[in-house]
Amino acid sequence: MYDDLNPKLCQYEHPSSKNGNVNSVGGRSAVVRKCIAKSTGQEYAAKFLKKRRRGQDCKAEIHHEIAVLELMKSNPRIVNLHEVYETANEVILVLEYAAGGEIFDLCVPDLDYRISERDIVRLVRQILEGLCCLHESNIVHLDLKPQNILLSSINPLGDVKIVDFGMSRKLENCGELRHIMGTTEYLAPEILNYDPITTATDLWNIGVISYMLLTQESPFVGADIQETYLNISQVNVDYSEETFSSVSQPAKDFIQKLLIKDPEARPTAADCLSHSWLQQGEFTLFCGPEETCCSSQMSGHTTKCSEEQNVKSSCNGTCSDKEDKENIPEDNSTVSKRFRFDDSLQYPQDFITDFVC
Template sequence: MFSLLFCRGRCAVVRKCTAKSTGQEYAAKFLKKRRRGQDCKAEILHEIAVLELMKSNPRIVNLHEVYETANEIILVLEYAAGGEIFDLCVPDLDDRIGERDIVRLIRQILEGLCCLHENNIVHLDLKPQNILLSSVNPLGDVKIVDFGMSRKLENCSELRQIMGTTEYLAPEILNYDPITTATDMWNIGVISYMLLTQESPFVGADNQETYLNISQVNVDYSEETFSSVSQPAKDFIQKLLTKNPEERPTAEACLSHLWLQQGEFILLCSPEETCCSSLMPGHTTKCTEERNVKSNCNGTSSNKEDKENIPEDSSTVSKRFRFDDSLQYPQDFMTDFVC
């Protein structure tokens, strides 16, 4: 059972949890199997399958356990105490992080994306709110979260969908053109812009103005906006915020960009850990299902009525899932968490 900090999103409720036996903190994401009269279980199983596949990558939130009740599926995730990197994009931030720190964060996001894209998975909702930090002081490591909109690209068919968050949408989504891994790369450009300038590049007075800014790629690269931003950083953003997806560099290519080569960087994968081949030149090991990471809920502490226990009824079973056949391996349900 779990002890939780309350947080509510569009499709889920997230609570901070503590394991009774170890004191380890986790985040429990409660997902309704039916929302607005529709069966959403397949979408949830897809999100679980992505997390299972990415277990080797330390940049992606770790799935600790899965439970299912009559009405909900509960994901017990790694807890990231540092909060969203969105908090680093606000204009009135007292302790604004330097470009060197931003370089490290963008590199880590790209490391996570490399592993996703090698497995033909697109996130499709990359934004500062979905990138968490393991700690804030000192500035911790990146944890990519929320794969509810992610899709697995198939070679035999094109993916065309209108989905995502308004100010982060890529032009091809607005045009209902095919979605590729390049769609995520547009978002890397937006995130980099926000971290470096504390401004959102495309947001307008209303949705229509925002859509127009995106479709016309109206970006402010003025000297005033980029006064404290290096030329290599500006070049990095300009290469990503281009309308033609085919002209955007891949995640792997971005890691070789001059801007991201500045300073000293330590790959946080020990020899025992398995990383994607794109993270280490000459390394060909693919992602495996082994890794350790953290998930976060940003919100305020709940009142007692917000706290709840994961039910102990016999219908609740711990499960694991795969993409192809959603294989389930029941285990005894252990009430080891306090919510």
């Protein structure tokens, strides 16, 4: 979608699959399946995106998602895009496979094993490291939630991989950006009020995610959508002693600084990395407030509480201008022999990018 990112598309036909889409999982506009590289046995996640949704051409939005992944390619906190294929009706993104699943699984109250606050500190730091890089490129994710943050492994607890950039936007391309979009219980107040969106919107979601990891509760979810919206708009958050009995004061302070109605009062991603809660333990920051968080600085690093309800989106800027809609060549003559699809495998993630193109 952005001219300056030059997304690279490799044109291939659909990788062959013995039993079609049996056992695949997906939302209304995307399906993710596990695949294996024939030559190496390496596992990947293949995300199938329809080029037309609800009767509208969505190729520009797919190019946008590819462009973001290309820009963040060397960032270890963002899921890596390996290759892109095409069929007559779909574009398939072959992505890094995150075997640990969603961090949402760490937010449910009936877990046999609860991770320590020290582990949560590490995960939140890593999410912020990825977010810092996105924001330096003026990209807002706009759908950060525990379901869109994966782990490289679960036992031992691995590293964060941020996924699903279908709702993301590049701020300078849209002018003053206003959206009604996202997942109900994670929406920031400015989205509900149809106020301008900035990078601070993503920081609200960091507060929600941190709250959920620490308390195994969703801070704003109500009995219905209307109650959830009211809780968000009034910032009704339970900070009671009962809820935070096993949570440290610095962690509580961190959340309270993020779950603030005024976006301008929230700290930036880089500021958050300097918070005392995230400074505990022996960790090495990729970046501090005075340093850059761009992917080139990071390349040397070794490496559901309620049913989701997604809200349709609309853009008040120029992000859907005709000049942004690049055409994907329709040549499907080359058949890929590098990947096979195995229907006996379990699929890692159900991506729902439910927005109007």
